[in-house]
Amino acid sequence: MIEIEHLNKTFTARSGVHHALSDINLRIEDGDVFGIIGQSGAGKSTLVRCINMLEQPTSGTVRIDGADITGYRGRQLLGLRSRIGMIFQNFSLFQQRTVLNNVTFPLELSREGRGGKNATREGREARAKELLELVGLADHADRYPSELSGGQQQRVAIARALANEPSIMLCDEATSALDTRTTVSILNLLRDINKNLGVTMVLITHSLAVARMVCNRIAVIDEGRIVEEGSTEQVFSNPQSAVTRELLHFDSLTQVQADEERAGN
């Protein structure tokens, strides 16, 4: 379980102090596919980066399975991050490594601590192959990222994020660079991982349609504050905040546009 209490994050720049997150309170249960939705600049990335301490909160607590992680440093921090997978909009693969060696990378980092089957190159490669099988790319192991489509690159990033058997996966706009069909296939893969491996998903998106497809709960964030939270059904059927209604309206506009384009073809 992820419990966020009275979380604040301010950035101090030459132009002054910017409150990126103000008094955030959230509880994400094990097994949730939890959507964090909001406009650009709302604070979504900052919020998820506080869940793996890529960003140090200014105040407040983040507890994972009961442990306050805000004071974690050094080895504790590395241990935490190996239990939390993360994927991004731009995939962030290592271009100089093959697909297989992208997936073995986190196993190389963790081998000393874990020993066992990850201690040998053969063991790590066998594990990476299993993961590539899981994401449907077993036959692309020897390729380089530049030889793959965007959707395939995101699948490699997902395999890499799963390497250390995380209990939580953070997805920051993971489908924003992909077309509709590829978005659906990646969302289906994330849902399968949630169901079959029990990985809790925190999914950031600016699209309510994406959230609706996979999330069981949704929080809407605006100017660094949670303005709405509830089950996906609640948020869609009875939106409480003006921001949510605006996002819904925008989603329906793009849907109409997509329908018209299809009708025109």
Ligand SMILES: Nc1ncnc2c1ncn2[C@@H]1O[C@H](COP(=O)(O)OP(=O)(O)OP(=O)(O)O)[C@@H](O)[C@H]1O
């Ligand atoms: N390192 C930083 N230094 C200063 N300001 C920052 C920093 N990181 C983020 N911010 C500011 O904090 C606010 C929230 O940024 P954040 O990246 O969390 O937004 P977001 O909701 O993820 O937006 P987007 O949808 O465009 O990715 C923005 O106003 C941003 O400019």
Ligand SMILES: [Mg+2]
């Ligand atoms: Mg962002």
